Amino acid sequence: MNQLVKDLKAIKKLLRSRRRWTQGLGARDRLGREVSAVSRSAVCWCLDGAAMKVTRYPMFQRRFVLRYEAVREAFGIAARTHYYVVWNDQRDRKHADVLAMLDRAIKRAMKRTVKS
Numbered sequence: 001m002n003q004l005v006k007d008l009k010a011i012k013k014l015l016r017s018r019r020r021w022t023q024g025l026g027a028r029d030r031l032g033r034e035v036s037a038v039s040r041s042a043v044c045w046c047l048d049g050a051a052m053k054v055t056r057y058p059m060f061q062r063r064f065v066l067r068y069e070a071v072r073e074a075f076g077i078a079a080r081t082h083y084y085v086v087w088n089d090q091r092d093r094k095h096a097d098v099l100a101m102l103d104r105a106i107k108r109a110m111k112r113t114v115k116s
Helices: 003-014 047-055 062-079 084-089 095-115
Strands: none
Touching: 003 047, 003 062, 003 095, 047 062, 047 084, 062 084, 062 095
């Protein structure tokens, strides 16, 4: 299993519960306040915040940046828009939509792994 598949599966696991997904901010603490996606006090994340947490993006080391960019590309393709942050935050977006999009991203990434 390649790194992208591992990261996408970890993001899905992180967001598996409706209570662990949010909109409008990258991450929130238990009181609903904005916190860094990598903060120990974060309890829920939007798609981008979850990607930052899983890929350790704020580390600014090339290997983490490349992982984050690969996840963002997979999100854009699976959500059918490069504005997946806006997609996540749409008023009528449901948690089930996010999980379904992650399933599409994982499936596509796994197919690409098999072809390689």
